[in-house]
Amino acid sequence: xxxxxxxxxLKAFERRLTExxxxxxxxxxxxxxxxxxxxxxxxxxxxxxxxxxxxQKVSFFSSLWNHPFFTISCVTLIGLFxxxxxxxxxxxxxxxxxCRTVLAEYNMSCDDTGKLILKPRPHIQ
Amino acid sequence: xxxxxxxxxxxxxxxxxxxxxxxxxxxxxxxxxxxIIQYQTVRYDILSLSPISRNRLNNVKRKILVLDLDETLIHxxxxxxLRPTVRPxxxxxxxxxxxxxxxPVRFFVHKRPHVDFFLEVVSQWYELVVFTASMEIYGSAVxxxxxxxxxxxxxxxxxxxxxLDSGSYIKDLSVVHDDxxxxxxLDNSPGAYRSHPDNAIPIKSxxxxxxxxxxxxxxxxxxxxxxxxxxxxxxxxxLHQHRLW
Numbered sequence: 111x112x113x114x115x116x117x118x119x120l121k122a123f124e125r126r127l128t129e130x131x132x133x134x135x136x137x138x139x140x141x142x143x144x145x146x147x148x149x150x151x152x153x154x155x156x157x158x159x160x161x162x163x164x165x166q167k168v169s170f171f172s173s174l175w176n177h178p179f180f181t182i183s184c185v186t187l188i189g190l191f192x193x194x195x196x197x198x199x200x201x202x203x204x205x206x207x208x209c210r211t212v213l214a215e216y217n218m219s220c221d222d223t224g225k226l227i228l229k230p231r232p233h234i235q
Numbered sequence: 236x237x238x239x240x241x242x243x244x245x246x247x248x249x250x251x252x253x254x255x256x257x258x259x260x261x262x263x264x265x266x267x268x269x270x271i272i273q274y275q276t277v278r279y280d281i282l283s284l285s286p287i288s289r290n291r292l293n294n295v296k297r298k299i300l301v302l303d304l305d306e307t308l309i310h311x312x313x314x315x316x317l318r319p320t321v322r323p324x325x326x327x328x329x330x331x332x333x334x335x336x337x338x339p340v341r342f343f344v345h346k347r348p349h350v351d352f353f354l355e356v357v358s359q360w361y362e363l364v365v366f367t368a369s370m371e372i373y374g375s376a377v378x379x380x381x382x383x384x385x386x387x388x389x390x391x392x393x394x395x396x397x398x399l400d401s402g403s404y405i406k407d408l409s410v411v412h413d414d415x416x417x418x419x420x421l422d423n424s425p426g427a428y429r430s431h432p433d434n435a436i437p438i439k440s441x442x443x444x445x446x447x448x449x450x451x452x453x454x455x456x457x458x459x460x461x462x463x464x465x466x467x468x469x470x471x472x473x474l475h476q477h478r479l480w
Contacts, residue, residue: 119463122291126284126459133282194276201277208452215437216472232474 120226127209127224134202141198145190152187155180266326272445273348279356279454288462295464296417300361300457301408302388303422304377305369306440308354308450311344311377321345321443331376344377347441351383353450358387360461364411366392366420368404368427397427405429416465421453425475433471 159165159180165173174181197204206222213219219227284292302308311331312321327343334340357363367374371393382388392411397404403426412418420428421436428435436456438449463469 115464116468119465119468122288122295122462122464123459123469125291126288126462127455129285129288130282130455130458197276204277205279205455208448209455211452212436212456215474216469217474218472228472 120228124220124224124226127220127226129224131202131205131222131224134205138199138201141195141201145195145199148183148187148190151183152180155183262326269325269445275349275448275451278349278352278451279458281356281359291462295462296414298361298417298419298461298466299364299412300357301364301366301406301411301418301420301422303420303424303427304365304367304374304381306423306442307347307421307438308350308381309344309346309377310442311342313340313342315340325443329380331373331380333373333376335370335372342373342377344380345443346381347450348445348447349450350381353454354381354387355385356454357457358385360457361419362390363387364390364392366396366406366411368394368397368406370394400429403427407431408434416467419457419460419466419470432473432475433467435470435473435475437473437475 155177159173159177162173162177164176168176203222206220206224209224210219213226217229217231219229221227305311309328310321311327321343325345328346329344331342331344332339333342354363365374365378365388367377369377374393375391378388378391390411392406394404396410397406399405403424406420406422406427408415408418408420408428408431415431415434418431418434419436420431420434421438422428423438423440425432425435425437436453438453439447441447441449460466460469
């Protein structure tokens with residue numbers, strides 16, 4: 111096996127890693143947008159709920175009933191976290207981190223886009 | 236006197252029934268807690284190839300992935316073990332009844348987390364081969380269970396295909412395929428691939444940890460390893476050569 115073939119092989123190997131990580135980006139972007147929109151809705155809903163003078167007067171549940179926008183967005187946010195949105199928004203980094211744990215064995219690493227980092231061979235003691 | 240005896244009997248029956256229900260409840264709970272601990276939102280979705288990668292894949296050979304069973308894909312213990320490595324009470328994924336030397340032995344088999352998903356995904360990329368240092372009667376039964384009628388683990392090699400060297404079984408990959416540029420072995424014991432270190436992917440031995448993700452961690456690497464013409468271009472960069480066997 112000459113070094114040219116090895117370089118070609120490593121390139122093909124790296125190409126799939128980067129390609130996979132970039133394929134994940136659109137879905138991750140969508141999840142990030144959803145998370146931002148729902149968080150902003152919850153925050154504005156919470157603000158309106160707190161500044162409403164009636165909130166302190168009536169019971170907790172009836173105050174929630176008076177603010178359906180806040181209630182719905184809050185429930186949606188909780189539901190999203192249960193569905194693992196906090197993992198989905200960082201899916202490319204999770205995949206890259208998994209890859210790094212295996213590549214470490216081969217004296218390599220990769221960045222968050224999947225690009226390979228070749229390390230110099232350590233000297234045998 | 237008779238009334239007291241009847242009363243005691245009633246209490247004993249009640250206690251028996253409730254403890255049985257309680258242990259059944261605990262059994263169900265343990266089984267489900269394990270599923271919850273094992274759950275991973277991000278696994279590894281199969282995403283389409285770019286035209287350049289598809290072209291590359293057509294130009295290289297389809298590779299063979301040789302899989303070890305014990306402590307790599309599963310962990311098992313049998314009746315006679317005094318100190319089982321798994322926590323007592325952990326329900327096994329399946330029980331195998333095997334006759335060894337005319338003695339029936341029950342093996343309690345625990346699957347490594349994500350093993351079914353792992354096999355389902357890698358079977359689309361590689362030709363899978365089971366190579367275990369266990370006896371055929373046990374190894375084939377475990378492989379049958381893991382295969383689950385999907386016909387993905389058809390090629391199997393057992394103890395009789397290993398070579399015994401200073402007390403440890405060595406797996407000779409040339410038995411599986413004569414072209415070593417397209418064979419990858421996944422094994423938890425480095426001794427098994429001693430004669431082919433440049434074809435090996437090491438994995439941590441697994442006994443009982445329900446939060447283990449070693450098989451999931453391998454998927455990006457195995458996906459990319461389909462594309463080199465020679466797997467040794469990547470795998471020969473391994474560091475385990477520097478360690479003493």
